[in-house]
Every structure is written in structure tokens, then in C-alpha cells.
Amino acid sequence: MRRVFFLAFVVVALSGCNGPTAPAAVVAPAAPVPSAPAPAADDGEAAKVFEQRIAPIFKSPDPSSCARCHLATVDIKQYILPSAKDTFLALRDQGLIDLNKPEDSKILALINRGADDPKAAGLISAKRQKAEHEAFAAWIKACAADPAIKNAPKPEKAPALSTMPVEVVRHARKDRMLESFETNVWSMRFRCMNCHTEGTPQSAKLVKEHGERVAWFKKGGAEATMDYLIASKLIDLDKPEKSLLLTKPLNEMKHGGGVKIVVGDQGYKALRAWIEDVAAIKKEKYTKSTDLPPTETGPKRFGTEAWLKLEKTPDAWGDKLLQADVYAWDATVSAWERDPIATSDRVVFGKGKLWQHTVTLLAVPGSDRAKAWAKAKPALPAGKYLVKVYIDSADKAKKDWKAPLGADEYVGQVEFQGRWAEGYSAMTTVDASKVKK
Numbered sequence: 288m289r290r291v292f293f294l295a296f297v298v299v300a301l302s303g304c305n306g307p308t309a310p311a312a313v314v315a316p317a318a319p320v321p322s323a324p325a326p327a328a329d330d331g332e333a334a335k336v337f338e339q340r341i342a343p344i345f346k347s348p349d350p351s352s353c354a355r356c357h358l359a360t361v362d363i364k365q366y367i368l369p370s371a372k373d374t375f376l377a378l379r380d381q382g383l384i385d386l387n388k389p390e391d392s393k394i395l396a397l398i399n400r401g402a403d404d405p406k407a408a409g410l411i412s413a414k415r416q417k418a419e420h421e422a423f424a425a426w427i428k429a430c431a432a433d434p435a436i437k438n439a440p441k442p443e444k445a446p447a448l449s450t451m452p453v454e455v456v457r458h459a460r461k462d463r464m465l466e467s468f469e470t471n472v473w474s475m476r477f478r479c480m481n482c483h484t485e486g487t488p489q490s491a492k493l494v495k496e497h498g499e500r501v502a503w504f505k506k507g508g509a510e511a512t513m514d515y516l517i518a519s520k521l522i523d524l525d526k527p528e529k530s531l532l533l534t535k536p537l538n539e540m541k542h543g544g545g546v547k548i549v550v551g552d553q554g555y556k557a558l559r560a561w562i563e564d565v566a567a568i569k570k571e572k573y574t575k576s577t578d579l580p581p582t583e584t585g586p587k588r589f590g591t592e593a594w595l596k597l598e599k600t601p602d603a604w605g606d607k608l609l610q611a612d613v614y615a616w617d618a619t620v621s622a623w624e625r626d627p628i629a630t631s632d633r634v635v636f637g638k639g640k641l642w643q644h645t646v647t648l649l650a651v652p653g654s655d656r657a658k659a660w661a662k663a664k665p666a667l668p669a670g671k672y673l674v675k676v677y678i679d680s681a682d683k684a685k686k687d688w689k690a691p692l693g694a695d696e697y698v699g700q701v702e703f704q705g706r707w708a709e710g711y712s713a714m715t716t717v718d719a720s721k722v723k724k
């Protein structure tokens with residue numbers, strides 16, 4: 288409906304407010320020049336040019352070029368109203384068009400952002416962007432050249448655009464989403480033990496058996512993986528908790544890798560929060576700033592292939608979710624650091640009296656540590672560490688996936704020497720029978 292309206296509006300707009308200069312910008316070179324250019328002929332010509340150059344862009348069912356950087360919530364169509372006049376009045380009221388210098392109009396800057404980025408070269412969206420820019424530029428220029436439109440009186444109430452509040456627009460920007468993806472999903476990839484990491488021997492073997500779909504942690508890194516997942520069927524936008532990205536590792540849907548997470552553990556929490564956010568953005572559930580999830584204030588997380596093992600676990604811990612928070616020794620003040628430097632959680636293997644998992648490193652966003660780990664491979668130095676252990680005896684996390692483990696679950700701590708070598712066969716081992724309150 289909206290596009291049909293829009294077509295009508297551009298035809299009217301181009302024919303209605305074309306000044307003498309406007310057609311030059313849009314007429315195809317081969318168009319025959321009318322012998323006596325009466326206004327009616329101009330109208331016909333403009334309509335024709337629109338049909339040929341602008342209509343196809345707006346008839347396209349594809350999202351606008353904005354989608355390259357904004358996950359949703361922003362589309363060029365939101366800046367358009369059914370009538371040309373309303374669109375003009377709304378854009379003018381919002382200060383998005385500059386009638387004295389049409390080429391400086393803010394709407395053109397919004398459309399053109401990133402157009403000269405070399406990364407855009409060859410993208411379909413870059414072509415679309417150019418077409419959108421040219422169409423709007425021509426229209427604004429034509430409006431500015433028509434005194435009747437240019438000087439249209441300000442109505443009592445300017446028509447409203449269907450744009451979203453800036454907070455919502457900011458939240459759904461791809462660069463912001465990527466930050467949250469890195470800390471929530473990308474950092475968890477070693478929990479999936481390279482089975483899904485493109486280019487590793489483990490995944491190469493599984494790809495042979497199950498096809499390319501298995502290698503969804505992309506070689507290209509966090510951004511390539513995010514783009515792949517968002518477009519894949521692994522996320523269920525209608526029922527986020529039923530996404531294969533959760534139901535497979537839960538083994539709720541039969542999973543080639545077996546049970547790899549449980550409801551409420553760190554992996555589940557991180558994956559679920561990210562999926563819920565993507566679904567809410569895509570389904571346009573956020574319409575005002577108070578709808579947005581709270582800003583992430585926690586540490587930035589970095590995945591590693593260093594394993595921590597607790598052996599001789601007490602019987603009471605058997606088959607319960609165990610969280611291990613690791614603290615580094617700060618020699619400058621001769622004390623343990625205030626915040627954990629690493630963490631992990633998983634269900635204890637009761638029969639084997641054993642708990643082991645890869646650790647996730649934690650750093651305050653923007654800190655030297657976070658910067659170092661973002662630049663080079665994140666790793667812990669060998670040395671003296673403390674582990675604090677939490678046991679979810681009451682299955683709190685299973686009942687409420689968002690519930691954090693804390694003082695109620697604390698069962699004690701113990702100091703140990705961490706070597707933090709990488710790999711399954713080089714675990715840092717701690718005697719759990721020494722864990723004391």
C-alpha cells in the first residue's frame with residue numbers, strides 16, 4: 288500500500304515541483320527533446336523519468352540501503368508520507384531539508400553515510416544507496432526551485448514521520464549489535480569445542496558428515512558469524528527460546544554434540560539474551576527508549592581454550608550447576624583483585640566426581656586489559672589464583688534463566704597455581720576437596 292502511495296507521490300512531486308533545472312538531473316540522455324517545451328510536456332517527461340529511474344527502486348521489495356548499518360527500525364520509507372505535500376512539510380519541519388542549499392539537506396547526509404567507504408564497493412546496498420540519494424536530491428532540488436512549494440506556510444501541526452526515537456535507532460545499529468554479539472556469543476565459541484568453527488579439523492570432519500551448515504562460527508570472525516546467524520534459520524524470531532541456537536546445544540532437539548548447555552548457565556544466558564534482542568529489533572518491538580533492555584554494565588567477555596578442572600568434587604555437588612569465579616593476585620597491593628578475571632560454569636559430572644570447562648576471561652570495558660585482549664589472543668599469565676565456587680543446589684538458574692548465582696550458592700574458595708596452557712589435555716587442575724568457606 289505504502290509503496291503504491293509513494294509512487295503516486297513521486298510522480299506528483301516530480302511533475303509538480305520541477306523547476307526548469309530539475310529535469311537535467313534525471314532525464315535520460317537519449318530522451319527526445321520536445322520541440323515546444325510546454326509545462327505539460329515537462330510533466331509527461333518527469334513522469335516517464337520517474338517510471339524509468341525511481342519507481343523501480345521503490346517498487347523493490349528489498350529493504351532500503353539503511354539496512355547495511357541499521358539492523359532494523361530505520362528505512363528510507365519512514366521518511367515518506369502518502370502525499371508529496373505532507374512529505375515535504377514533515378521533512379522541512381524536522382529540519383531534514385535545506386531549501387537554500389538543497390545539496391546540504393540532512394536527509395541526503397543520512398542516506399549517503401558510508402557511501403565512500405571502500406568496503407561498500409560492489410555491495411548491492413551501495414547501488415541502492417546511490418539511487419536513493421539521486422532520487423531525493425533531484426526531488427528536493429525541484430521543490431526548492433518552486434516558489435509555491437518552497438514558501439508553503441507552516442501548518443499548525445506538521446505531518447508526523449513514522450521514524451523511531453534516536454535511542455531505538457542507536458540500539459539497533461549493527462556496530463552496536465556487534466559489540467553485544469562479541470561479548471555474548473562470540474566469547475562462548477570454545478564452549479562448542481571447535482565443532483562449529485569453520486576451518487578447524489574438528490569442524491571439517493563434521494562438515495563432511497553433515498554439510499556446511501555445521502561450520503557456523505565463521506572464519507571471517509565475529510561480524511561474519513553475526514551476519515550469518517541473523518540471516519539463518521537458527522534464530523526463531525517468533526519464539527526466541529525455541530531457536531535452534533538454544534534447543535540444539537540443550538539437546539532439546541537431538542544434537543550431534545549432545546548436551547552442551549543447560550537452561551540458565553552462562554552460555555544459555557548469553558545466547559538467549561542476544562537472541563531475544565535480535566528478535567525484538569527485527570519484530571520492531573522496541574518503539575520507545577524504555578522498551579530497550581538495560582545497557583550492559585558487566586565486564587567484556589573473551590573466550591579461551593584454557594581449561595579449568597576441579598577434581599574430587601564432593602558428592603553434594605553431583606549433577607548440579609557449578610560456577611567457578613577466578614581471581615588474580617595483585618602483587619602491588621598484596622591482595623586478590625576485587626573482580627573475577629575469569630569465570631566458567633557447567634553441571635558437575637557426579638559419577639566421575641569431576642568438573643571441567645573452558646574459562647571465559649573478564650575485563651572492564653575500555654580497561655588496558657580489555658584493550659590488550661581485543662588486540663592479541665586473550666590469555667592468563669601463569670601464577671597464583673583464587674577460585675570461588677558456587678553450587679546451584681536449588682536449581683535456581685533452571686527455574687529463572689536470568690537469575691545470577693551469588694551469596695546463597697557460595698560453597699567456598701581455594702588458592703591454586705594456574706598454568707593456563709591451552710587445550711583439553713593441558714588443564715589447570717584444582718583439588719575441590721580443599722574448597723573451604
Ligand code: HEC
Nearest residue numbers: 352353355356357361362363397398400401402453456457
Ligand atoms: C554505512 C553505515 C550507515 C548507513 C548505510 C546508514 N547509517 Fe544511519 N547511522 C550510522 C551511524 C554509524 C550512525 C551514528 C552516527 C553518529 O553517532 O554520529 C547513524 C545514525 C543515524 C541516525 C541518527 C540517530 C542518532 O544517533 O542520533 C539516523 C536517524 C539514521 N542513521 C538514519 C539512517 C537512514 C534513514 C539510513 C538509510 C537511508 C541510514 N541511516 C544509513 C550508520 C549508517
Ligand code: HEC
Nearest residue numbers: 478479480482493497500531532535536541542543544547
Ligand atoms: C562434539 C561436537 C559438537 C559440539 C561440542 C557442539 N556441537 Fe552443535 N552440532 C554438532 C553436530 C555434529 C551437528 C550436526 C547434527 C545436528 O544437527 O545435530 C550440530 C548441530 C548444531 C546446530 C544446528 C546447525 C544447523 O545449521 O542445522 C546448532 C545450532 C548447534 N549445533 C549449536 C551448538 C552450540 C551452541 C554448541 C556449544 C554451546 C554446540 N553446538 C556444540 C556437534 C557439536
